[in-house]
Amino acid sequence: MISLDLARRLVHDAGVLWEPAAGDRFVIDAQLLTDEVFWISNLTVEPQHFADQTVLGFNGTTEWALDSVSLDQSLWLPREDQLRTLLGDRLEALRRTPEGWEVTYAASDGSRHTVTDPDVECAYATALLSL
Template sequence: MISLDLARRIVHDAGVLWQPAAGDRFVIDAELLTGQVFWVSDLTVEPQTFGEQTVLGFNGTTEWALDSVSLDKAVWLPREDQLRGLLGDRLESLMRTPEGWEVTYAGNAGSRHTVTDPDVECAYAKALLSL
């Protein structure tokens, strides 16, 4: 799974905006809750819009029901397929190496770059951040 630090950087450094959808993972960015991963689901956590603000509404079926949390307090943990989608046509290859997962992607002016990480999602995130 992508690290919390890389997930934060995808939003702050790369400027990726999250539109919550069923199946998305996230953490609540509060010291006591960052170790708890939540999933957006039609049954337990649903995106709800009030005016122009989207919040994540927690239904009463969770162990301890929250009312809601605003998106600025949630950190999206993108999945492998979502990170591949964000890389788009720049993604050239993914290969398993003794050091981990190697992602090769096209940079500016046709240059090729490679990043490696033991976790495939972290490797994709590092590639995305380097663009």
């Protein structure tokens, strides 16, 4: 799974925006809650739109005293497929190596670059941040 540090950097450094949808995972970015990963589904956590703000509504959760949490309190943990989509046509190759996952991508000037990480999602995220 993508690290919290890389997920934060995607938002703060790269300006990646999140449109919450079913199947997305996230954490509440507060010291005591970052170990709990939540998934958006149509049954328990769903995006709710009020005026100009989207909140994540917790429906029927008995173990949490939460009704909703705003997006700015949440940290999206993009999945492998979502990171590939964000890389788009710049993604050239993904290879498994003894060191981990190697992602080759094209920069805006056409040059090719490669990053490697033991976690495939972290490799994709590092490539995105390099762009």
